Amino acid sequence: xxxxxxxxxxxxxxxxxxxxxxxxxxxxxxxxxxxxxxxxxxxxxxxxxxxxxxxxxxxxxxxxxxxxxxxxxxxxxxxxxxxxxxxxxxxxxxxxxxxxxxxxxxxxxxxxxxxxxxxxxxxxxxxxxxxxxxxxxxxxxxxxxxxxxxxxxxxxxxxxxxxxxxx
Numbered sequence: 001x002x003x004x005x006x007x008x009x010x011x012x013x014x015x016x017x018x019x020x021x022x023x024x025x026x027x028x029x030x031x032x033x034x035x036x037x038x039x040x041x042x043x044x045x046x047x048x049x050x051x052x053x054x055x056x057x058x059x060x061x062x063x064x065x066x067x068x069x070x071x072x073x074x075x076x077x078x079x080x081x082x083x084x085x086x087x088x089x090x091x092x093x094x095x096x097x098x099x100x101x102x103x104x105x106x107x108x109x110x111x112x113x114x115x116x117x118x119x120x121x122x123x124x125x126x127x128x129x130x131x132x133x134x135x136x137x138x139x140x141x142x143x144x145x146x147x148x149x150x151x152x153x154x155x156x157x158x159x160x161x162x163x164x165x166x167x
Contacts, residue, residue, distance in 0.1 A: 006032075015041045015102075041102055077115055080158040089165040092119040092126075099129065104143050109136075109152050119165055128161045137161045 006023035011034075013020070018038035022045055024030075031044045058066070077096050084090055099116040104125055117128040124140040134154050141149040155161045 009045075011045045013039060013041060014043055015039050039102060081117070084159060084162055087159070087162045089119060089162040092121045092165065094118045094120040094125070099127075101125070109138060109149070126165050128158070128165075135161050137164045139164065139167075 008021050009024045010019050010021050011024075012018065013036035016036060016039040018036055020034075020037055022032060022034045024032055024045060031046045033042060033044050035042050081090060081093055095118050097116055097118060099114060101118060114129050114131070119126045119128070120143065121140070123143050125143045126140045127138045129136055134156065135158060136152040136154055138152045139150040141147070153164060155164060
């Protein structure tokens with residue numbers, strides 16, 4: 001029996017809701033495993049996950065407002081990295097996230113729903129985040145390790161946090 005040809009379909013990541021294209025079989029029940037390009041989580045998709053079974057995409061005004069919101073957020077999050085772009089630690093800057101990183105299973109020590117700057121080098125990661133008026137740094141530890149990471153250290157400037165990453 002010949003396999004049905006694959007067709008391009010847009011699906012939404014079940015974790016982060018990012019919409020991306022995958023090639024799916026038109027036969028119900030046939031699934032394909034794919035990795036979300038946004039959050040890097042692997043999931044299985046079938047033709048049931050195609051757009052006609054999903055809510056409609058937002059209109060252009062909604063997309064423009066979302067883009068403006070993202071731009072405003074970026075303007076708040078990127079200045080510390082840009083201000084110290086020549087600092088050696090910035091070369092290890094990986095991403096800004098909500099503190100839940102799929103490849104790091106170590107105990108989370110920052111408050112829920114705060115912005116966390118992630119730095120990585122080799123198989124190690126370190127994090128900087130803000131709680132109220134203070135900044136905290138959790139030093140280098142193996143990514144994906146279930147061992148306890150180093151205790152966070154309180155610092156009083158982003159520069160001091162970057163300096164701690166150089167140690």
